[in-house]
Amino acid sequence: MDEIIKEILIENKMVFHEIQYDYKMYFTFFEDGKEDYYVLLFMSYEELKILNGDSEFKFEFLINAVVEEDIRKKHLKEFDAVNLDYNLSFILILNLEEETDLILKELHKIEENYRIAKKYILPYNKEDVNNLKQKIKSRNAIVELNKIAIKNSSLLNNKKETWYKLLMSLFIKLPFLNYIPLNDNQQLKNIKNEINSELNDSEKIFVETILSNFYQNQDIEDFLLTNNLFENESRE
DSSP: OHHHHHHHHHHTTEEEEEOOSSSOEEEEEETTOOSOEEEEEEEEHHHHHHHHTTOOOOHHHHHHHIIIIIIIHHHSTTSOOTTTTTSEEEEEEEEOSSOOHHHHHHHHHHHHOOSSSEEEEEEEOHHHHHHHHHHOOSSOHHHHHHHHHHHTGGGTTOTTOHHHHHHHHHHHHOTTOOOOOOSOHHHHHHHHHHHHTTOOHHHHHHHHHHHHHOOTTOOHHHHHHHTTHHHHHHHO
16 A cells, blocks of 8 residues: 555655654655645554553544654654644554444544544555556556546445445545546546435535536635535535
8 A cells, every 4th residue: 555655645746754653654745835734654453453552542532642742743843844733634544454334433533533633544455455556557656546446437336346445545535646537528427427326416516516616726625615515514
């Protein structure tokens, strides 16, 4: 997983520093000076449990403590990052070989806790990573991932093809990995139809507003507020 993500960072022209920590960790940001900063921490679910020790601390509070006390105060001081306090995202790339509803619920609570930093949890297993890597035919990872997503769009609801779920998770959980429209309108229509079939009328309006008005690198929270999408979501 590290190889795929590192290639995405390089292709996005992002500066990244490997931080000396107990687990592999990168601090990364865009070369053009855009004030978005990301901490990527790679570990396994077993290591996460060990890090928590015998504590009854919930994982969401453990991660807050790790980001604030271990990462920001000890490892990010050397970087003169503008508005780091307001623009830091934490991404946990978590090796999870056995997925259960209870574990996923715990991980979701980490993401819901917006204190300290925005949080994204990207769980994966090694088999899915290997299957995905075998499908990447060139070193242009971002284009390849987009092509694979469109070519295999019929697998969107196929629970057996878990490698495709991982691919979709990359686009969802990595804020710096953007969807690139390719020259295959029929496949794009197929994906749109698959998604629309799972949405109610209100959700379709929500999605159409995003597709019609959202532009690349726009702040997502400002966009939601401007288009009253927070209010629409709360009515559901």
